[in-house]
Amino acid sequence: MKPLRIGTRGSPLALAQTGIIRGLLQSAYPQLPVEVKVIKTSGDNFTNLSLVMGGGKGLFTKEIEEQLLSGEIHVAVHSLKDLPTILSDGLTIGAVPARENAHDVFISKKFGSVQKLPKGARVATSSLRRRGQLLARRPDLQIEEIRGNVETRLRKLAENDALDALILAAAGLRRLGLWKKDEHLQWQELDFAEMIPAVGQGAMACEVREADAETRELLMRINDANTAACTSAERAFLRALGGGCQVPYAGHATVDGERLRLIGATFSPDGKSVNRVEAIGSKADPGEVGERAANQVRG
Numbered sequence: 001m002k003p004l005r006i007g008t009r010g011s012p013l014a015l016a017q018t019g020i021i022r023g024l025l026q027s028a029y030p031q032l033p034v035e036v037k038v039i040k041t042s043g044d045n046f047t048n049l050s051l052v053m054g055g056g057k058g059l060f061t062k063e064i065e066e067q068l069l070s071g072e073i074h075v076a077v078h079s080l081k082d083l084p085t086i087l088s089d090g091l092t093i094g095a096v097p098a099r100e101n102a103h104d105v106f107i108s109k110k111f112g113s114v115q116k117l118p119k120g121a122r123v124a125t126s127s128l129r130r131r132g133q134l135l136a137r138r139p140d141l142q143i144e145e146i147r148g149n150v151e152t153r154l155r156k157l158a159e160n161d162a163l164d165a166l167i168l169a170a171a172g173l174r175r176l177g178l179w180k181k182d183e184h185l186q187w188q189e190l191d192f193a194e195m196i197p198a199v200g201q202g203a204m205a206c207e208v209r210e211a212d213a214e215t216r217e218l219l220m221r222i223n224d225a226n227t228a229a230c231t232s233a234e235r236a237f238l239r240a241l242g243g244g245c246q247v248p249y250a251g252h253a254t255v256d257g258e259r260l261r262l263i264g265a266t267f268s269p270d271g272k273s274v275n276r277v278e279a280i281g282s283k284a285d286p287g288e289v290g291e292r293a294a295n296q297v298r299g
Helices: 012-028 056-060 062-070 128-137 150-159 170-175 213-222 225-241 286-298
Strands: 004-008 034-038 075-079 091-095 104-108 122-124 142-144 165-169 186-190 204-209 249-256 259-267 274-282
Touching (some): 004 012, 012 075, 104 170, 128 249, 128 259, 165 170, 274 286
Antiparallel strands (some): 091 204, 104 165, 104 186
């Protein structure tokens, strides 16, 4: 059996996620050799570039997709929230495995929650979505942009006395084994009423060439139908609004039986404008639910 080559970024989180995908594939196909190829992306090369000003999601996918299209790799593993809602011609999502915890997490050296932060506290995040939702509840906060991988951001919080708190995704912390690992920090999982996650947050995507029927068939066995439906609705919502990580949109879907529920929202970066919607429909037609939620937002 010829090896299956997986392409990924070289960050600790990207490698951890690729390790999960590799394990799922080898559990499904014990005789399948799986190789991993690390690919450096523009986002890795320009570590001090603002995500907002520097081109957003494509920074972390362009070079990997180029090698996928050229046949250098068979599968590209991404955090789904990093993947543009409109893929390059010839590419498709072959599998979305079961999602990790989709919540955001508040982390601080001194304070147990957003509500307990003193007036004018400095909170670090590079996400406009998080910025808008924080300022909607606490307009007095000072939001600081922060770059780097998960470990780097945690270190910056620990070493910078002027920084009061940090917001990160729970999924990354869990996959890296860092969840509540530092006993000197206080942790609060933010519920969806307080912080709606990014579209696709907590999910991984296995991207593949549309014409590669053999690899697409292999990936079907590690796809989670409920996660795929939920993230399809979320991505349809974002796509219909024309958004990416440069626009503060948020969306999260859940499945109950055959019913799919999507909560979505748009924010102004200063938090003064918040438009939150809910749409319920069929799990069998997630795109319709996402587009209907987008229409409600546009209202």
